[in-house]
Amino acid sequence: MGIGRVKREEVSGAYGTTKEVDLYTPEDNNAYETLARQCAEHHISLDVFSVANTFASLADVGRVCELTGGRVQYMPQFEKEQSSNRHHLTSMLQRLVDRDCGYEAVLKVRCSAGLRVEHSYGNFFNARGNAFTTDEMEFAVIDQDRSMCVTFAYDEPLAEGTDAYIQAALLYTRSDGLRCVRVHNLALQVEPLLSNVFRFADLDATCSVWQRSAARQFVDKQLMRATPMAVKESLVDQCVTVLFNYRKFCASSSSSGQLILPESLKLLPLYTLATLKSRALRGNLVGNPPRGFIDVRADERVMMMGLLNSLPVEFCVSAVYPKLYSVHDLADDCCTLDEDGKFILPPQLPPTAEKLDEEGIFLLHSAMCCYIYIGPKASPELLLDLFGVDHADTAEQTLTLFETLDSEPPEGDGMSARERLRSLVEYLNSTIPISQPLEILTKNDWRANRFMSALVEDRTRNDVSYVEFLVQVHKKIQYKFH
Template identity: 35%
Template sequence: LSADGICVSLFLCPKNYVDVATLGVLATLTGGDTTHYMSFEGGRDGDRLRGDVQNALGRTFAYDALLRIRTSNHLKPQEYFGNFCMRNATDMELAGCDALRAFACSLRHDGKLVDRDASFQAALLYTTGDGQRRIRLHNLVTPVTTEVAQVFKMADLDAIVNVTMKAAISRSVTVPLKEVRESLNAQCVRVLVSYRKHCAASASPGQLILPESCKLYPIYCLAMLKRRAFRTGNMSSDVRVASMRFLKSMAVEESVAFLYPRMVQLTQMDPQQLRMQGVTNVPKGIRMPTRLRLSYERMRPDAAYFVENGVSLFLWLGAQLPATWLQDVLGVGSLEDVDLTMRRLPVRATPL
């Protein structure tokens, strides 16, 4: 199918096991997505399915695409991550590619870097929706250094997390999941040990030293281990494989939010200020409250919190939440009256 320019995206709505590992290969090799709705129920998951299909059909799309990554001398692409088909060692074939698709590539040295800069180019040859054949180029030039401290200083943590996750998913195809989990922990330790050895050797042995650019790397690694893709225990293989396929094509910004969701306190939003701004039903231009760390200790019983990871949205209501807030937002007078099965918030004629 990939050779014929046919891209397949799967929306699986089963009640029971359907072997996502086998079915998903069709989407993986043609550049598509695999979306799995566990124990599908129309009343519960219908809106999500409708929205996912609409989003998939509404994105900017490239057809019959070919992606190649070029590097300067003494650097060479080693491994590619994402949903694509490779018939040779250099070209990623994509029957289809939309605006949210993301790929990763690891590099290796095949000689000494003698130049001051290293150059990279990602070239995508594709056909637009109106039949035009185009090439999109992304060029990048980065300085070369022999100082480990400079490497840590300029490190992009979000990109590191994304590539780490995709590499672990690719490795899980050939090694047991237990080894993949252990390798994630070992890689995190190696990064921190390397920094201490080369950049903070004079520090006290009992002092915890973390590089400024990667100080959150352990938290992200822990978050990976809690994702369904890497979680052990009694879990359906369909759920685990679907999660792996989903994460494998995720962009950098999306993966960071998915691993460490965003949380804000909704009761910090001042209704009087919203009235002064003339806000009606569409909250455009509203300044959201400051994001909070994901810790139960930071959640007050008299407040409401909004947590989202780009895929799921959660509304957490404290046991002592004021009745006036519940009435303004949900139209009920107490927590006991809140419908826990509702999938949409009611539209209220109030600023909140």
């Protein structure tokens, strides 16, 4: 009801087709677009928390976040009666309130002759032109949990032996009202050797640019109405092109049967595959029941694409390549503080089903997911310690880890297994800009498919395994040579 009433419907038949992009693209001249621009012009930032089980058209509603420097949080299974849901929502709101912010911010990016700003990515506003190609960005609020990305293009050849200059100047107001300017200057030597470009390549920055570019392709009506499959193929082609150029121009002579990877980018195929399998970019099985089911609904994908478009660079890889921990066999000192006050983590496992054990309990964590998976043969004693039940079947039960405690949990040797696991989840959530609700599940739970598909090194119903992806990339590189 009212001005902001959601008018369009979720068309299930659009998933997996060229019309799917319409579900992620804001309608022209909608009320939320108008509200977003008014808020941005008056330096008001908005965050949206959606707890609706029905279609909320976050592509439209989320514009108020995209243009004001805010963020969308989507929680469709939210039930206020569940303490874990209340705990997660409270934690997210507390982080929003407690963070240090800059207000009424303007970022200007300048570069020396021969270079120009080509594209800009992030949640910001530009009142004077196309935000995608601007060198000036406006933010109602800016903080450490958000970042912007700028790519450059050549206007003319750069002379060898000279320096190229880049400046990023941020004008903002502190919480105490003081107007400040923060300036970053870079003098970068023009490098004539392509081998040195690969040698000093930044893997995290490369992944961040590619993720943002892919997220934009999803919603750009000018790009031939890109489908998830077309966007994924474009991302694979970028990976292949980079590795092909390294093999052609930099690698020493070697057997054509070898896949040659630059040292700085040796994990590029792995993180490319992880990005492809993320819930922001993975393909949907087409909507009609005879052909499959809908894996990622539009509102969830809108949230995830917004996340990729705004995450700080240091978190972009860990967002798509989750951390897997075995939590049924924690060492005595795990999930406590060492003598230097640092949190002791259990050993991290690669996200693959090969590391799972039917008798084990595992935590899978990233900025895009948070799952506790209970093996079908998990110890009844451990289940009782962790969840207060001696048998777990989340298809029929609702398990929680975050019920209200009468007192603060003890530290060190006095901590129970439940308190250790709770401390681990809370610590991991505190290390990332945004977290997802904790989901506790067993093998026969419908959410088990979501957990298994987050094990990005494995083959899934729609995607290949990491080993198979390496083979595909190698074949594409060989094809380019012929």
